[in-house]
Amino acid sequence: MKKKKTVGLILITDTGKAVLQVRGFNTEKNEQETYRGANQLTVHGNIKKGETEREALLRETKEELGGEFAKLLQYQTLEELNKIKNDKISVTNFGFRITEKDLETIKDAKIRLISKDDIVNIRKLKMSDRLSGIASADEIAMFSDDIEALKLAFEKFF
Numbered sequence: 001m002k003k004k005k006t007v008g009l010i011l012i013t014d015t016g017k018a019v020l021q022v023r024g025f026n027t028e029k030n031e032q033e034t035y036r037g038a039n040q041l042t043v044h045g046n047i048k049k050g051e052t053e054r055e056a057l058l059r060e061t062k063e064e065l066g067g068e069f070a071k072l073l074q075y076q077t078l079e080e081l082n083k084i085k086n087d088k089i090s091v092t093n094f095g096f097r098i099t100e101k102d103l104e105t106i107k108d109a110k111i112r113l114i115s116k117d118d119i120v121n122i123r124k125l126k127m128s129d130r131l132s133g134i135a136s137a138d139e140i141a142m143f144s145d146d147i148e149a150l151k152l153a154f155e156k157f158f
Helices: 053-065 067-071 098-107 116-121 145-155
Strands: 003-014 015-024 041-046 077-083 089-098 109-116
Touching: 003 145, 015 089, 015 145, 041 053, 053 145, 067 098, 067 116, 077 145, 089 098, 089 145, 098 116, 116 145
Parallel strands: 003 089
Antiparallel strands: 003 015, 003 041, 015 109, 077 089
């Protein structure tokens, strides 16, 4: 079985908020995403064959948040937060601090801002959430590795 390689990015604003993406409709695949209504890192996606982590992250940022926002990151230094490797996956998550004003350049993505204090209210996603999704827009539900990266981002930047 081929190992899945992915990369993620969590943005932290200058006002101390983490920028999460709300899973919903995937315009690339033209279909509803699994775990709809759940929260994920600001950007997350696969690394294509021949791509570096940075190239994949910039491509995914452009796809998910728009070209204007991706240009903000193009020449910036991104902080590696964590790396998870096992037989099935290889995930590297990065963090970056932005101004809250920079969020105005994000296009076509549903985002949610949370504070460090909100971490205690996050619940881990379960397999049963895969198809049913998250019913309440007030609930914060995330994958375990995303929660870990989120905590590390707050530690690093605040």
